[in-house]
């Protein structure tokens with residue numbers, strides 16, 4: 001066994017309540033943090049689905065004051081974070097509850113950072129840039145994929161630069177995550193597919209990441225299996241609560257894995273793409289996944305063989321080349337079965353956009369843990385293949 005401390009890995013996670021009804025405990029947790037006034041962060045879709053009314057009622061019954069901030073865009077923007085932080089300060093809030101998908105949760109993380117540092121959110125790009133503890137965060141995710149409710153990532157859109165910035169810090173892991181599969185019943189089949197594929201990508205990238213270790217591998221492999229075995233059936237019947245629970249458990253485990261092992265080139269490239277086109281994050285990942293696997297395969301053949309086996313491929317007697325092909329085919333099949341068949345070109349990307357997209361992707365922190373070292377030209381070639 002190696003004594004090299006460079007190989008040691010830490011594992012950070014929020015306090016988690018998982019299961020149907022978990023969301024109903026929000027007032028109890030708010031009380032345990034000594035909340036007086038709560039900033040409730042969400043987006044118009046989640047409000048329309050009725051989840052905010054329910055949380056508001058629970059907080060009122062608990063005797064808490066609250067302020068609503070529900071103007072968050074599908075890819076949360078720096079200006080929205082700044083507005084939310086202003087509201088938090090003006091109203092004298094001392095706790096943040098976010099209800100929704102990755103966007104309200106990432107926005108809530110940003111609001112927490114700005115509220116305690118009093119600086120612009122874009123100044124916090126990168127790893128470990130947060131100096132002061134942020135206010136308590138309680139998250140209720142309503143999608144199963146982004147895992148912002150368990151991760152140490154916040155992704156914010158910079159509209160001026162048409163790009164997304166990544167903030168990576170233990171400080172943005174929420175204090176409590178109330179993961180309730182019932183809340184995902186309001187997602188349609190398309191959003192279910194996008195977020196489910198995002199979870200699968202989290203799990204695969206975390207498993208082959210240079211930051212992976214035993215504590216993350218077990219969650220990553222469970223997540224790959226749970227998504228692989230249940231997502232297609234769920235997209236066919238989005239009302240099946242048992243399937244919702246399985247995919248959400250997979251998403252949570254993928255989140256625990258990638259929050260600690262970090263990600264890879266799919267996410268570096270899809271952050272760049274999502275900032276450029278404002279497309280759903282899971283869809284961006286889906287367009288890139290098999291191409292990045294193709295690029296990475298040789299650098300991590302044994303691990304990709306385990307991924308293939310976990311996705312139901314019997315690899316006994318197969319050469320690495322054959323496993324490579326079968327794994328890519330399986331990914332393409334899965335995407336097809338959940339209805340994600342668009343490529344980059346049909347989504348509006350031109351060959352001439354690729355140098356700009358690549359320049360941004362190689363500056364993303366996720367590229368650092370990709371199993372194969374990649375320069376700008378490598379990334380360009382992968383984008384070209386995905387056109």
Ligand SMILES: [Fe+2]
Pocket residue numbers: 146198202267281
């Ligand atoms: Fe993701």
